[in-house]
Amino acid sequence: EAGVAQSPRYKIIEKRQSVAFWCNPISGHATLYWYQQILGQGPKLLIQFQNNGVVDDSQLPKDRFSAERLKGVDSTLKIQPAKLEDSAVYLCASSLGASQTDTQYFGPGTRLTVL
């Protein structure tokens, strides 16, 4: 079974530039999550989709971050404009359903460095 795919794996940009990350979840998984993991901390949920609808985006900094999941499959996360404090690993995860007890499967992450 193919896992969660993410690209790019690494990205270096200057502050005030924009950047986009892509995620392809496991086939058939209805729920998709984007997390931000700053060095030395645990992952922090940014947004959760079920199919193409947003379940929770309360921790997404909406002034600069946006995410979409058109057609309920792939998803993109965008940052515009980037700040130094956005340097982190951005993780995508998917689960079969939206239950709190469903197992989440994580992708390899995208490491973003903002200079």
Place this chain on the structure above:
Amino acid sequence: AQSVSQHNHHVILSEAASLELGCNYSYGGTVNLFWYVQYPGQHLQLLLKYFSGDPLVKGIKGFEAEFIKSKFSFNLRKPSVQWSDTAEYFCAVNGGGSYIPTFGRGTSLIVHP
């Protein structure tokens, strides 16, 4: 605010030593508890989870965790660690009225052969 504490940030053990990693949470009410592991160069993956039933949960690779409601704890244990257990371990919690999973900051475990 809901929080998850992992008190041991770095743990160094020799092979065959016993392991216990602490995890405490601040939620009230019904909670779901998870331990995730990230081996060097690999994805974050589920080690075990608890949401109801027997508070002693067994996971993959000989790991187990015990949910003690009165102590708001979900400590991870393994009686005899191996070099291949070297990894970062994360405790996570959801529930208490929130679907949002909250992760602890992680514990880095190094096992010397």
